Amino acid sequence: MEFSQRLDLFGDEVFAALNARRRELEAAGRKVFDLSVGTPDFEPPAHVVEALRASAADPANWRYSLHDTDELLAAVCSYYRDRYGVDGITPDMVMSCRGTQEGLVHVCAALVNPGDVALVPDPCYPVFQNATLLAGGRPAYYRLTAEHGFLPHLADVPAEVADAARYIIVSLPANPVGSVGTPEVYEEVIAFAREHDLVVIHDNAYSDIVFDGPAGGSFLSHPGALEVGVEFLSLSKSFNVTGARLSFLVGRPDVVAAARKLRSQIDFGMFYPEQAAAVAALTGPRDSVERQRLLYQERRDALCDGLEAIGWERPNAHGSMFVWARIPGGRQDSSAFALELMERSGVIVTPGASFGPSGEGYVRMALVMPPEQLHEAVDAIAAAGM
Numbered sequence: 001m002e003f004s005q006r007l008d009l010f011g012d013e014v015f016a017a018l019n020a021r022r023r024e025l026e027a028a029g030r031k032v033f034d035l036s037v038g039t040p041d042f043e044p045p046a047h048v049v050e051a052l053r054a055s056a057a058d059p060a061n062w063r064y065s066l067h068d069t070d071e072l073l074a075a076v077c078s079y080y081r082d083r084y085g086v087d088g089i090t091p092d093m094v095m096s097c098r099g100t101q102e103g104l105v106h107v108c109a110a111l112v113n114p115g116d117v118a119l120v121p122d123p124c125y126p127v128f129q130n131a132t133l134l135a136g137g138r139p140a141y142y143r144l145t146a147e148h149g150f151l152p153h154l155a156d157v158p159a160e161v162a163d164a165a166r167y168i169i170v171s172l173p174a175n176p177v178g179s180v181g182t183p184e185v186y187e188e189v190i191a192f193a194r195e196h197d198l199v200v201i202h203d204n205a206y207s208d209i210v211f212d213g214p215a216g217g218s219f220l221s222h223p224g225a226l227e228v229g230v231e232f233l234s235l236s237k238s239f240n241v242t243g244a245r246l247s248f249l250v251g252r253p254d255v256v257a258a259a260r261k262l263r264s265q266i267d268f269g270m271f272y273p274e275q276a277a278a279v280a281a282l283t284g285p286r287d288s289v290e291r292q293r294l295l296y297q298e299r300r301d302a303l304c305d306g307l308e309a310i311g312w313e314r315p316n317a318h319g320s321m322f323v324w325a326r327i328p329g330g331r332q333d334s335s336a337f338a339l340e341l342m343e344r345s346g347v348i349v350t351p352g353a354s355f356g357p358s359g360e361g362y363v364r365m366a367l368v369m370p371p372e373q374l375h376e377a378v379d380a381i382a383a384a385g386m
């Protein structure tokens with residue numbers, strides 16, 4: 001049978017090859033360090049787990065929820081005020097979604113018509129490109145390169161491309177490149193969006209994993225942001241609840257309303273116990289989040305210091321749970337390098353090319369192990385002569 005051409009938009013050959021070989025190595029008893037997947041190894045806070053458990057014990061909470069509860073919407077609004085200093089978020093500016101990945105697919109579908117252009121970073125978290133493709137849009141890439149600190153440099157985007165585009169996706173701290181936003185960058189993005197009449201979609205998955213300074217903020221805190229943009233607030237990484245799929249689209253009300261209209265054809269609302277867990281996370285103590293940020297920083301230091309000590313260039317790693325490492329020796333073939341690295345050292349990394357053409361020459365490593373194990377991983381890389 002023939003399936004839709006939509007399925008041809010996505011390739012997963014490299015991951016399939018890495019996974020198949022990884023299983024063989026493990027079956028043969030080889031020690032493997034998996035730094036390829038960004039799943040946190042930390043636990044969710046006890047008060048969040050308890051809120052979900054208590055809510056799930058009530059049979060009334062197993063019905064269709066249909067809507068976000070008033071309590072949940074109020075919790076997001078107060079979180080924006082207290083955590084990010086953003087006043088003026090009202091319940092109509094908030095919609096829950098089953099993770100940022102799902103929300104992005106739907107907000108992009110609410111913004112583009114087939115053939116429309118959308119600006120997407122290269123390299124990027126793959127759903128930024130794929131959500132655009134699924135909506136029938138045509139991604140146009142703006143590059144994140146070492147030359148500009150792996151930050152958006154919008155002066156490079158041709159004016160006709162910017163004028164044609166419906167939205168620009170920005171995400172800082174950035175997966176995979178590990179750069180962190182500055183007020184100047186956000187001001188530039190907002191001015192660019194105004195000039196070219198674009199919606200800004202900011203993905204803020206890592207605002208709680210920023211190194212060498214205070215915790216990160218929100219795009220929506222910058223003057224003018226609420227007129228041009230929306231932001232995804234994900235609880236996944238801050239609270240280690242990746243499996244619960246707790247994320248929110250927040251910001252410009254007409255964009256949120258459009259996404260809500262589309263999603264309401266597909267989804268019957270977030271499970272009440274998940275809503276309760278989200279309220280607990282958003283309104284509860286934040287000490288575990290801050291502790292965790294410092295633990296990620298120790299991991300970042302262990303991995304970057306270690307790689308530098310064995311002759312790698314110091315990776316870019318200012319925020320997110322990833323470090324972005326240039327392959328030593330000027331090699332460009334990141335997929336072949338990742339396979340060879342796994343074969344010879346047992347260390348599994350993600351090839352930079354899987355995040356876009358500008359990722360070639362780099363690999364991404366996830367900070368998903370304590371420093372001692374990261375030291376061992378670096379020793380294994382050194383022992384393999386890589």
Ligand SMILES: Cc1ncc(COP(=O)(O)O)c(C=O)c1O
Nearest residue numbers: 099100101125175205234236247
């Ligand atoms: C940039 C970025 N956004 C979003 C997510 C996922 O968020 P969620 O769990 O809310 O789908 C990730 C996870 O790796 C990510 O790297």
